[in-house]
Amino acid sequence: MRARSTLALGALGLALAVSSLAGCGGGEDEPAKPLAMRQVARSLERESTAFLDREGTALHRGLDRFLGGRITTEVSKGSAECRSGKKTASISDPQRYPFACIVEGSAAGGGLTVNITLGFVGLDLDDACWQAANERIAVTTGAPTLVTREEADRPVNQVRACV
Secondary structure, three states: OHHHHHHHHHHHHHHHHHHHHOOOOOOOOOOOOOOOHHHHHHHHHHHHHHHHHOOOOHHHHHHHHHHOOOOEEEEOOOOOEEEEHHHOOOOOOOOOOOEEEEEEEEEEEOOEEEEEEEEEEEEEEOOOEEEEEEEEEEEOOOOOEEOOHHHHOOHHHEEEEEO
């Protein structure tokens, strides 16, 4: 009897779960909603961990010259912030650049530690994925370094992910 009631409860739970999902996903005539900026920020923060260590980036080349060959990096948890292109003063074409984000971290090497703020500009944004280019770098208290458009367009200086 106990096995039958457990099985019946399990079947009922499955039926409820399936029916609750029936409205999810949108039909073909329902447009997909773009990712929320907080979703992009969390995703960018995760991707930035690998980006800080990626050799060949404009950032890594500069850190290597300043901190030496053995560099350790870290992203500050909860530091990523993103805004839509429409709400970002430095973006004049929000259709082309749909969002902008910053994320903070640090790098250490050669007995020195520096704080880093990276600025990313969105290149693509849809219902599940995004792509951004690293266009600004601020290390410690110095003024931000602008990365040239040519440098930012190099795949090594870009990140992409799906949430």
